[in-house]
Amino acid sequence: MAPPRIYIRPKPEALAHGGMLTEGQRELLHKQDPRDTPEAQAAHARARDQPAAGYLSAKQALHVEPCAQATGPQGRVAHTVGYNPSDDAYYENARLIPLAQGWRNGVHYEQGIHRKLEYDHEMVYLAREPRQNPIEPAVIEWKLNFFVGGFYPTRVRARLASARFSPNARVMWFARPLRSGEWQRLDAATPTELGQVTDEFIELTPMVATEEYGFVLRARLECSDQDGVSWQKTQLFRQPMDSGCQGEAEVKNLGLEICTDLRPDVARPVVPPPAGNLEGRSLNDTTGSDLTLVAQPPQGSDAQPETFAVHADVVGHYSAHITDQQSGEGKGSSEVKLVDTNPTSVRSMLAYMYDQVASEPGAFQPPSEPAETWALLDLARRYAVTGLTEACEQGLRGQVTVDNADEFGRRARDLGARQLARYCELFPFYHDLAAQEHTARQEYEKSRLAPRHTAANFVRSSQPSNASSSSEDVLPGQTMRGPAFMNRK
Numbered sequence: 268m269a270p271p272r273i274y275i276r277p278k279p280e281a282l283a284h285g286g287m288l289t290e291g292q293r294e295l296l297h298k299q300d301p302r303d304t305p306e307a308q309a310a311h312a313r314a315r316d317q318p319a320a321g322y323l324s325a326k327q328a329l330h331v332e333p334c335a336q337a338t339g340p341q342g343r344v345a346h347t348v349g350y351n352p353s354d355d356a357y358y359e360n361a362r363l364i365p366l367a368q369g370w371r372n373g374v375h376y377e378q379g380i381h382r383k384l385e386y387d388h389e390m391v392y393l394a395r396e397p398r399q400n401p402i403e404p405a406v407i408e409w410k411l412n413f414f415v416g417g418f419y420p421t422r423v424r425a426r427l428a429s430a431r432f433s434p435n436a437r438v439m440w441f442a443r444p445l446r447s448g449e450w451q452r453l454d455a456a457t458p459t460e461l462g463q464v465t466d467e468f469i470e471l472t473p474m475v476a477t478e479e480y481g482f483v484l485r486a487r488l489e490c491s492d493q494d495g496v497s498w499q500k501t502q503l504f505r506q507p508m509d510s511g512c513q514g515e516a517e518v519k520n521l522g523l524e525i526c527t528d529l530r531p532d533v534a535r536p537v538v539p540p541p542a543g544n545l546e547g548r549s550l551n552d553t554t555g556s557d558l559t560l561v562a563q564p565p566q567g568s569d570a571q572p573e574t575f576a577v578h579a580d581v582v583g584h585y586s587a588h589i590t591d592q593q594s595g596e597g598k599g600s601s602e603v604k605l606v607d608t609n610p611t612s613v614r615s616m617l618a619y620m621y622d623q624v625a626s627e628p629g630a631f632q633p634p635s636e637p638a639e640t641w642a643l644l645d646l647a648r649r650y651a652v653t654g655l656t657e658a659c660e661q662g663l664r665g666q667v668t669v670d671n672a673d674e675f676g677r678r679a680r681d682l683g684a685r686q687l688a689r690y691c692e693l694f695p696f697y698h699d700l701a702a703q704e705h706t707a708r709q710e711y712e713k714s715r716l717a718p719r720h721t722a723a724n725f726v727r728s729s730q731p732s733n734a735s736s737s738s739e740d741v742l743p744g745q746t747m748r749g750p751a752f753m754n755r756k
Contacts, residue, residue, distance in 0.1 A: 329348065349426075349523055353510040379395055380407045392506070404487050426523065427465075434461070435490055444482050558577050582617070644682055676692055
């Protein structure tokens with residue numbers, strides 16, 4: 268499917284003299300748009316080929332970018348989404364091809380909002396609907412949900428550009444985590460000076476980065492003036508009409524911009540390999556090993572003891588508890604008995620250690636059977652094996668269902684698997700929310716495909732250059748490329 272295109276509605280003066288363009292305008296018209304370059308198209312295609320990491324307002328699939336890291340949990344990513352009112356488009360991760368066109372196509376909920384094209388001052392913004400009851404506030408919300416990708420926001424910053432033009436006008440911003448119903452007011456985003464656009468980045472982390480999968484932003488616009496233009500005295504994302512990204516080499520002038528750092532809900536730590544030359548080290552290498560581990564099953568078990576030849580520096584790097592139990596001295600003479608352990612679990616534990624040495628971190632996969640993974644998780648906790656607890660949590664995460672979430676959560680808490688316990692706690696709510704959003708997304712796609720326009724929807728533009736329109740273009744900015752004589756109402 269071809270990517271959405273954004274075309275800017277020509278200014279009224281461009282339509283003068285029967286719609287004839289000047290030489291400079293014709294040159295600009297035929298200039299290649301940077302979003303038509305192979306690089307921009309390739310970046311757009313790469314993003315679209317990725318599985319969705321989340322959704323914007325249950326409508327637009329979101330895609331994340333990896334973060335360079337040397338410490339901390341593996342799999343950290345970043346995401347940015349913003350809205351440019353001049354283009355009337357949403358942009359993601361600084362890609363020139365828009366994520367979606369039309370402000371409504373990224374909104375979770377709105378009441379009494381419209382997009383205003385102010386031709387007398389050549390400005391554009393979102394404002395209250397002129398036909399709305401002047402004493403009723405307008406509300407608009409955006410929702411970001413990363414449950415489908417399994418990511419928690421760890422840091423959230425936002426640019427929430429807004430302005431007011433009367434002492435009786437107020438623009439108030441709020442935020443809340445998805446699972447919580449308590450809105451928290453963002454005082455730092457509230458415009459104070461009349462006519463001044465407040466557009467500094469503000470920190471939302473304390474309010475929404477609470478080990479949940481997403482959050483909701485809300486703006487509330489109200490004005491008590493009774494002069495007939497009170498709807499215009501509260502504005503979101505006000506900027507010049509020519510501030511779009513069309514023809515630009517980079518995405519800019521985002522009135523709404525949300526920057527989110529994320530981590531996996533069940534994340535493994537970055538564990539560096541042991542120091543020294545580890546080339547050729549392998550499990551049960553009898554010629555180079557210097558430590559023997561004996562897995563002794565519990566009494567009454569049908570399993571037989573099993574012996575493993577290992578390297579003390581490898582095992583000790585991941586579990587000091589094991590090497591501290593050494594009883595012998597000198598190479599080849601040390602032996603440690605792992606009492607009341609399942610030999611299968613011990614073998615998996617040692618496989619994890621040697622996989623970490625021989626391959627990329629995170630390559631180890633826990634057993635496919637949940638019972639074996641729970642036993643390995645118990646062993647990892649018992650011997651404090653760095654990173655193995657989290658690897659087992661990742662394996663068990665995929666086994667959680669609505670029916671067993673409570674049981675898995677209880678067992679996870681008993682074994683100190685905090686990340687898995689939190690996932691089980693959140694799972695029923697977000698599972699239901701994901702089903703609701705899937706249904707809403709299907710309805711949204713159907714509504715986009717349904718025919719909505721007839722010949723009566725298209726009218727000739729007769730707006731003089733010094734006029735100030737009080738109505739919204741339903742599809743603002745979407746005109747044919749070049750002189751635009753018709754616009755949708």
